[in-house]
Amino acid sequence: MARDSRSNDTKKKGGLGRGIEALFEDEPQVEEAEEEIQDLALDDIRPNPYQPRKTFDDKALKELSDSIKENGVFQPIIVRKSVNGYEIIAGERRYRASRMAQKTTVPAIVRDFSESQMMEIAVLENLQREDLTPLEEAQAYEMLQKNLGLTQEEVSKRMGKSRPYIANYLRLLTLPSKTKHLLQHGELSMGQARTLLGLKNKDKIDDVAKQVVKEGMPVRKVEALVASLNSKKPQKKSTHKSAFIRASEHQLADKLGSSVNISENKTGSGRLSVSFSSVDELNRILDIMGVDLDE
Incomplete structure (x- = not known):
């Protein structure tokens, strides 16, 4: 039977630095046992506006919904009070599955978070669960840069990643739209996409990406193809004069x-x-x- 929340909801993945707790180390610590769990109306709750994950697995969401129908929600979601109701800090999957299960309320803990904390938590939570596609992860880092005015170095420190790691993901945002689509839907891997960025003729990226997907090329073969295309001298247009x-x-x-x-x-x-x-x-x-x- 599917569980109402994944067992690794609070499990920290390696390489995430000090994690979410580091965002609040200067604030008074509240014991979880003292936090009040409230049943909030689903109609009063809105998703985190800074949620980097754009797609949710329908099958997994249906399994979670079926579990909630039978067993309820074991782990409360975390929200913050907003002008009109509440905004989700963590637990959007449980929120969506509860709606799918036709529930009217969901158990929740209300905490006081700033806008910047909401952004960082949304990114960290998904990174810890490895829920983001490479493109969504890149967009999340870009959001932190733009909305919080951070440099790549500052983003890397907050996320517990190296600066080259952040830079490599941000470069994915320069891919043309068709190649981004393939990456977002898992048809193209992060390694393949990064290799395609090495093409000198950027106008060829979409066509080469399509070829890579069609032939199921491993990264090494993509590297060889890119090197071959880069070494070819552009052919001069032949002029046929009368x-x-x-x-x-x-x-x-x-x-x-x-x-x-x-x-x-x-x-x-x-x-x-x-x-x-x-x-x-x-x-x-x-x-x-x-x-x-x-x-």
Whole structure:
């Protein structure tokens, strides 16, 4: 039978530094036993506006909902008071599953958190559970940077990650939209996406990403493909000139005694260019063409 909350709700994943507790170490500590658990109306509760997770597993949510129907919610969600009701700090999955189970209330603990604490908790909670896709994780770091005015170094310290780790995730946000879609839906891995960022011709990323997914390429093969594409010199567009244009170039070159190039586009217009290597040569060409600059 599915449980109403995952056993690792409070389990800390390695590499997250001091974790959520570090955000509140300067605040008076309240023993959990003294915290009041209230049954709050679901209609009065709204999701955390800074929740980085955009997708929830429907199957897992249905299993949790079925468990809540039979057993109720064992672990209360955590909320903060807002202008209109409450905002979720932690436990959106239980909130969503309770709604799915057609419950009207959910057990909750009300705590007083600032906006910045809400943002950081939302990110840390999901990172600890490994709930975020690579793209969602990147967007979460970007949100912390923009909304809290943090540098990459400051984000790395708060999240307990290295600065290169944060930088590598933020680079994913520069991927084109179609490749982002593949990454978000798990068709493209973090390693594959990072490798595609190495393509010199950024316009090719979407097409190469599609090829990578279609052929199921491992990262090493993607690296080889990117290296191969980067080493290819761009092919010059071949220009097919008509016999009339070529003949005109030859006759003008003979008459002017200099190199002549005529380019023609599809509309019939074009450009005539005459090469010269010095001012004297330019004056000579102008004389031949009957151009008198003194007039």
